[in-house]
Every structure is written in structure tokens, then in C-alpha cells.
Amino acid sequence: MIGAGVPYEREMVPWAISAWPADTDRVAVGMLATVDMNGYLALFSVADQRFSGGSVYLDPGVVRARYADSSGRIFAVMGWSGVLVRVTPR
């Protein structure tokens, strides 16, 4: 194992992982906050082996799967709320 990191903003557990096309040094992680059971997008730094912080609220519940498409967007499938979330880096 190369390294590991835990999120420090709030207690969250990771569920799904994908590339983060806007910055190939980071991967996008679908998180579930264990207090309010909301889903968040967090970024994990490959170089630093830690979560970058600054997570983004997605929707209630667990992130069932994440995908990056050829246009640099991320799609999060929210299994508990039944919602598809598209995240487009500005």
C-alpha cells in the first residue's frame, strides 16, 4: 500500500472513487457523512496522500458510484435518494 488518509473536516466514510479530470493529481471520492448521512464530493491528493479538504455537498445518502466522462465531468449515482448528480468543474 502506498499510503492512506482520512478526512478531517467531518466524520465521513468513502464509498466510491473516480478520476478528477480537472486535476490529475487528485482523485474524486464520494463520501458519506456519518452524522447527517449526507453525501459529499471530496478530493484526495495523490502526491500528498491526504484529503485536500473543501468537500462539496451532493445529496442525501450514500454515493453508490462515481464516473468521470470524456468531457471532464463527474457523475455521482446516489443510491439512497435515487438521484443522479452531475459535477462540472468551472
Added chain:
Amino acid sequence: MPGSQLGDCEESNPVAGAVKAFRCFETGVTCDYQLLTPPDPPAVDIVRLPIVTAPMMIPTEQLLLDDYDAWTGFFSGSVVLPQSVWLATRLGSFDTIACNEPEPTELVHVDSENMNIVENVVGPSCITVLAADPRSPIAFIGASSGPAPMLYRFTGTGTVTQSVPVPLPIPFGPGDQVVSIALGANTQTIALALTTLAMPVEAWVIAFDLDTLAYRSTSPSTESQVRAGAFVGSTMYVTDRRRGRVLSHDVGRPRVVQSLGMTIPRGVSTAAGGAYFDPASEKFWSRRPATRARSGCSIRRAVIAR
């Protein structure tokens, strides 16, 4: 440090972006702390599209996150194509992974540009995984679960054009379930990772010809459940739930070859969707459900307000 329970600390060198750094000594354990200001969240635009009209559900096992399976939910398979997203769901059904009733799967076609639902298509029963079809930018493939799993090829409108039964490596009794966990394809081969839900706990990777869907070969059994997989090049990587391993299965050979790969902490990637292989860096990413480090250095929230 107010309220500190970190033991004796001394300042150390902060990493880039950190305001302060401390090295603390606590009951024989040395811990390094970096104090960071809250970073700006990434600048993003978010669009949400409700797919399921049923009210949100939270599984009863939510508090047992170490054992919780992310596959619980309204969706089973999903795939992102260049201009569309396909989601497999059984509307109103929450635990979609098991196939106790041979209900049809609803395939929801989403235009990824305008985030509208294009169509809902009634598909074969118990579809649990979808993947892109390398033969077409709009077509996709899928596999079902249950007592008699199948492999399917779909057009860009969700119509089944080819299907074959998945040959089961061992005989199963009435009511036994086999779950299609991960699916992928390259320009020659389709790879499908299967696992059992009950005893005997086993998992395999099965290879099919991309064009004809003809069966090619089956890997040795992992003799454990797998809960996630990622197909890269000609290799299907699967996570072994019980033993904490990532196994690689090379489907580019006449027989699917299994090699014992990395050992990872127990509990890593127990959930579908928890595995990701970055071909650029050749790094395998996985998740660990624990919320705290299990070393002697517990994680404390050490964020300085702006």
C-alpha cells in the same frame, strides 16, 4: 494548545499550506500534526436529476458502516457513455442486488448534456452491472444476477441485440444467488466478475469474446466474496472482502490467470463502486470504511478557522 490531549508537543516543520506543525509524544507513540486553514471547496457546478420517485430510504444497517454494502439502494448498474448515462433500477425496490423475484429491470437513459431523462426502457430482469461497449460510443453491455445470470449487449436505445447465459463454475441449488459484481470490456474481451451471496463463498472472473459473446474461460475461484472490481487493459482487479487483498485476473490469455496482488487493510473495498484503477499513474485506489486511523495516532479535528 487549548484542551489538548496530545501529550507533550514540540513545533515541527509545516508542510506546504499548513500554518503550524507539531510533533507530539503520547504513551510511547509519536504523532505528527499539521494545522491547516479550511481550504476553499472546488469550484464546481452541480446539477441534480431525480431518477426514482420513491421517497428516500436509509438502510437499517446504516450504523454498521463496516458491514454496510453500498450496493443497497435504488440503483444496481450504471454506465457513463460520451453523451449519455444509463442507470439500471427497479423502481420502488430498494435492495436491488439480490434477485429474489424475476422482475424486469428499468433502464433509464439520461442525456448527460442537458440532464434530462430521454427514455425509460424495460430491460431483462435483475441487471446489476453495466459497462461501455467498445464497439460503439452509444452502446453498452450488461449482466444480470440471480440463479441463472445472463450477459447482454444493448443498442444505444436500450434494446437487447445479443444475450448468452453465463456458465456457472459450480452447480448451485434452488434459491442460490450469484451476483454479477463488475463488468468491463476491451477491444477483444468482455470480463465479468461474479460472486456468491451465501455458502460456498466464492468468486470468479469469466471471459467472453467481445463480438460474439462466446464463452472463453473462467479464472480460479478466489474462495472469498468480492465486492468491487475495476477492469483496466486486459486485467480485472477485484477486492477480496474477507482477506483484504486485491486480486488481478488477466483475461487476455487463453485461460484467465489469477495472480495474488496487493495486500490491503482488512475491510477495504467491501462495497461495490469502491474500487478504481488509475491507468495513468498505475495506482489502484480503494476505500476503507473506518472513520479513524487505527494506529496509535488518532485523528483529531485540527482545523484553524479563517
